[in-house]
Amino acid sequence: MFENFYIFASVNPILMEERLSIEDIGGRLRASGLKVTNQRIAVYRALASLGHASVDSIVSEVRRTLPVVTVAAVYNILETMAESGLIGRVLSTGRKIYDITPAYHDHLIVDDGCEVVDLEDPEIRKLVEMHLSGKSFEGYRVRGARLYVDVEKI
Numbered sequence: 338m339f340e341n342f343y344i345f346a347s348v349n350p351i352l353m354e355e356r357l358s359i360e361d362i363g364g365r366l367r368a369s370g371l372k373v374t375n376q377r378i379a380v381y382r383a384l385a386s387l388g389h390a391s392v393d394s395i396v397s398e399v400r401r402t403l404p405v406v407t408v409a410a411v412y413n414i415l416e417t418m419a420e421s422g423l424i425g426r427v428l429s430t431g432r433k434i435y436d437i438t439p440a441y442h443d444h445l446i447v448d449d450g451c452e453v454v455d456l457e458d459p460e461i462r463k464l465v466e467m468h469l470s471g472k473s474f475e476g477y478r479v480r481g482a483r484l485y486v487d488v489e490k491i
């Protein structure tokens with residue numbers, strides 16, 4: 338329907354893999370046009386293990402293997418990876434949350450962004466696509482839609 342819509346089949350395909358090898362991550366970096374460095378491998382691996390995470394959480398994870406890495410270095414690597422399309426960003430939280438899954442998909446925003454969870458609900462996705470199909474907003478063309486559903490833990 339829309340070129341950027343993405344119906345995903347699993348919660349997080351990368352997290353379902355056993356453990357990404359350095360070669361796997363290197364291949365993904367190269368495929369995105371990025372140079373392979375130890376820091377980039379460590380940052381990608383950290384985000385892959387966390388799924389969705391803030392810079393601070395990723396820094397903590399990376400420091401388990403690279404104790405001297407700086408917050409600025411990790412932030413710059415994440416931004417570079419996001420710009421290249423290797424990873425995604427969750428846009429609806431007040432702070433930057435990076436997403437190991439770069440393609441369009443929907444999210445539950447738990448307790449104002451304390452946690453972010455992939456939302457896998459083909460029915461909602463289909464309703465949104467049907468509603469927006471052929472719809473235009475004055476001066477704009479619809480390219481796609483992401484759902485952010487605010488929820489609280491019960």
Ligand SMILES: [Zn+2]
Pocket residue numbers: 389436438442443444454455
């Ligand atoms: Zn996600």
